[in-house]
Amino acid sequence: MQPTPGVREAADAGKSAAVDGAAASPGPMGGIRDLRYEVQSVGRALDIVGFVADGPSDGLSVGEISKMLGLAKSSALATVRTLVAHGYLQPIEPGPRYRLGLSLIRLGDLSARQFPIAEICTPILREIMAETHLTARAAVSDDGYPLFVDRVDGPGMVRFHTPLGRREPAHATAAGKAILSTLPMAEIRAKFSDSDLVAHTSSTITSVELLLEQLTSVRRRGFAVDDEEDVQGVVCVGAAFFNHQNTCAGALSLTGLKADLPAAKIEALGVILRNHADRVSVLIGGRRYAELPFAAGSG
Numbered sequence: 001m002q003p004t005p006g007v008r009e010a011a012d013a014g015k016s017a018a019v020d021g022a023a024a025s026p027g028p029m030g031g032i033r034d035l036r037y038e039v040q041s042v043g044r045a046l047d048i049v050g051f052v053a054d055g056p057s058d059g060l061s062v063g064e065i066s067k068m069l070g071l072a073k074s075s076a077l078a079t080v081r082t083l084v085a086h087g088y089l090q091p092i093e094p095g096p097r098y099r100l101g102l103s104l105i106r107l108g109d110l111s112a113r114q115f116p117i118a119e120i121c122t123p124i125l126r127e128i129m130a131e132t133h134l135t136a137r138a139a140v141s142d143d144g145y146p147l148f149v150d151r152v153d154g155p156g157m158v159r160f161h162t163p164l165g166r167r168e169p170a171h172a173t174a175a176g177k178a179i180l181s182t183l184p185m186a187e188i189r190a191k192f193s194d195s196d197l198v199a200h201t202s203s204t205i206t207s208v209e210l211l212l213e214q215l216t217s218v219r220r221r222g223f224a225v226d227d228e229e230d231v232q233g234v235v236c237v238g239a240a241f242f243n244h245q246n247t248c249a250g251a252l253s254l255t256g257l258k259a260d261l262p263a264a265k266i267e268a269l270g271v272i273l274r275n276h277a278d279r280v281s282v283l284i285g286g287r288r289y290a291e292l293p294f295a296a297g298s299g
Contacts, residue, residue, distance in 0.1 A: 045079050045083055045088075047068075048069070048076070048080060048083060049089070049100070051065060052099060052100055053166070057099075058099075059092050059098045060097060061095055061096075061097050065080060083098075083101070086101075086103060087101040087102055087103030088100070088101045088103050088104060108165060116284075117250060118138065118149040120280060120283050121138035121149075121150050121252070122138075122150055124138075124252075124276055125137070125150060125151070125152040126152050128152075128252070128272070128276050129154055131272065132254055132272065133154050134154045134255060135154045135254070135255040135256070136151070136152050136154075137150065137152075137253045137254075137255065138150045138151075138250060138253075139168075139250045139253065140249060140250040141248050141249060144170055144176075144179060144183060145169070145170045146167070146170065146175035146250070146251060147165065147167045147168070148168065148175075150164065151164060169198070169200065169230065171205055171211055172197075172200050172205070172226065172230040173226050173229075173230050173236060173238065174225055174237050174251075175238035175250075175253040176224075176251075177211075177214065177215065177218055177224035177226070178218060178239055178240040178253075179251050180218075181218035181219050181224060182240050182248035183248075185215075188211070188212060192208050192211070193208065194206060194207055197211065200231070201228055201230070201231065201232045203227060203228045204229045219294050222239060222270070222274040222289050222290075223237055223270035223273055223274050223277075224237070225266060225270065227258075227266075233257060233259070234255060234257065235258050235261045235266065236253050236254060236256075237253060237254045237266060237270050237273050238251045238252065239253075239270070239274045239276070240289070241277040241280040241284070242284075242286035242287060242289075242292065243281075244284065246286055246287055249286070252273055252277045253273070254273055274289060
């Protein structure tokens with residue numbers, strides 16, 4: 001993220017946050033922000049919440065936050081204290097270090113209840129889990145990236161730490177590749193370069209051309225596979241669902257251990273998930289995958 005220097009208080013309300021002519025900047029969760037329409041002090045506070053959310057489990061210090069923002073400690077501290085006062089951050093001693101506050105739990109719960117995709121997907125995820133005995137999740141498409149909004153854990157001792165509300169890599173996850181497979185190849189080339197495809201394991205695809213090649217296979221099969229590409233020892237299967245405009249609204253996914261999922265079982269899970277994703281499509285006004293033009297595998 002490009003730092004936005006200077007301290008402005010409430011008097012900045014209504015002013016654009018463009019600094020030195022900059023019109024756009026990447027945000028902490030990825031994607032491009034148009035700074036012309038931002039209030040700088042509000043944006044800075046939300047950036048801090050995003051940094052803490054993506055940071056270590058023991059939180060971040062004011063010094064670390066100030067470096068991420070490119071601001072003096074005094075400026076960062078004033079914003080952090082405001083966020084603490086409103087419950088969006090909480091101080092942890094010794095330090096102090098700062099973690100997410102309890103106000104976000106309430107907002108997250110309200111947001112989930114107001115989000116229709118999660119509400120529609122929940123009973124279907126329960127059915128998928130009961131049928132497969134694997135953890136089932138639902139993601140919405142956030143500019144081509146999967147952002148998970150609901151999860152039903154499978155039985156047993158193994159639990160996958162998959163927090164909701166966080167944008168996950170598009171190139172290294174089954175849900176992400178399922179979503180990407182619905183986009184034109186030219187759009188994917190424009191969105192990514194090789195340097196954007198960060199390796200999470202030795203199996204992660206780090207070449208745009210290899211990614212495009214795999215997405216052709218995803219289109220043909222109707223589902224994607226993450227074969228230890230995001231986390232070593234973990235396999236996921238993903239299938240996209242579509243809205244009333246027949247554009248990809250998100251994807252369902254299944255997660256299990258590599259040791260428990262031979263190739264034939266993965267293929268069978270893909271077919272199961274494709275059928276359930278079609279059910280979601282119909283419920284939100286879309287068409288089944290086989291009825292869509294790119295289902296044959298073309299870009």
